[in-house]
Amino acid sequence: xxxxxxxxxxxxxxxxxxxxxxxxxxxxxxxxxxxxxxxxxxxxxxxxxxxxxxxxxxxxxxxxxxxxxxxxxxxxxxxxxxxxxxxxxxxxxxx
Numbered sequence: 001x002x003x004x005x006x007x008x009x010x011x012x013x014x015x016x017x018x019x020x021x022x023x024x025x026x027x028x029x030x031x032x033x034x035x036x037x038x039x040x041x042x043x044x045x046x047x048x049x050x051x052x053x054x055x056x057x058x059x060x061x062x063x064x065x066x067x068x069x070x071x072x073x074x075x076x077x078x079x080x081x082x083x084x085x086x087x088x089x090x091x092x093x094x095x
Contacts, residue, residue, distance in 0.1 A: 014055040022062040031058060
């Protein structure tokens with residue numbers, strides 16, 4: 001097992017600010033709306049599992065969407081996909 005590089009800080013992958021930094025700019029508004037909706041429902045302590053699940057999925061989604069060439073590889077040219085619109089596997093949430 002290797003130690004992290006000297007001076008490297010552990011960054012919580014479920015941190016809202018980290019997720020926002022990783023997401024492409026066009027995806028941030030959607031994340032914030034979903035985040036506010038999810039947090040707004042979390043009044044009971046037992047419901048915090050839902051918030052943790054949302055943050056885990058959002059962190060993975062942010063990493064996927066931030067990959068160079070992601071939209072070009074997933075969304076066919078000329079369909080209006082990507083951050084500006086359209087639907088693709090990472091942004092579709094079963095709606």
